[in-house]
Amino acid sequence: MTCVFRTAQVATAQNPWEVTEFTRGARATYYGGNDASGTLGGACGYGNLFENGYGVETTALSTALFNDGLTCGGCFQIQCIASESDWCLANGTVSITVTATNFCPPGSFGGWCDPPQPHFDLSYPMFATLAQPVGGVIPVQYRRVSCLKQGGVRFQINGNNWFFLVLVMNVAGAGDVQAVAIKGTRSEWISMQRNWGQNWASDGPPELVGQALSFRVTLGLTKETLDFIDVAPADWQFGQTFEDDSGLNFK
Structure with missing residues (x-):
């Protein structure tokens, strides 16, 4: 290439836009391993995420957020809700910012990505920044933010x-x-x-x-x-x- x-x-x-308040009621899981190799490719078409600048700071979106692919490239700030889970790290004060690079289709394991649920299937390193991976699924709050x-x-x-x-x-x-x-x-x-x-x-x-x-x-x-x-x-x-x-x- x-x-x-x-x-x-x-x-x-246009002038830089302001982020909105956090939206609650979503969930997050993870896919891939420690090296995030399972996150390569994806429904947004970005190919090798490391070569193309996305790295491990990525997420797959459920149907409710994916918008038939039009949300590809959008960035989300996500926090674990400590009041609803014992798995959150740092009492839920840690946040991550990830780019949408993939789709989590309905019928995926656990049904978390089924409509109308907003759901983030994160790369393993990003999930592990928010919560103990042993938890598997965590409640999160999220908002759209500007991509850097x-x-x-x-x-x-x-x-x-x-x-x-x-x-x-x-x-x-x-x-x-x-x-x-x-x-x-x-x-x-x-x-x-x-x-x-x-x-x-x-x-x-x-x-x-x-x-x-x-x-x-x-x-x-x-x-x-x-x-x-x-x-x-x-x-x-x-x-x-x-x-x-x-x-x-x-x-």
């Missing part, structure tokens, strides 16, 4: 001359991408459709091959939009990942 760094420009920007990411938004271009599939990742701010458009140096903006997770698709046109590519990204929660101009140079290849050299990202 090749990373290339290009320039970007701001289309519009190193570097700029990244675009991985996959597909072929007639079918573009772009994975948008490492998104800061609200983190949840709601809309993506693509533009070549000699074309107008073309709206892309979400294919799965945070993979966005377009049927071409083929003439985009050989053009420098720009991307317009809009977030869901804040509606903030950024334009990443000529991020991929004219000689880009399928399978490459591009990031602007200024490190432009959401706030």
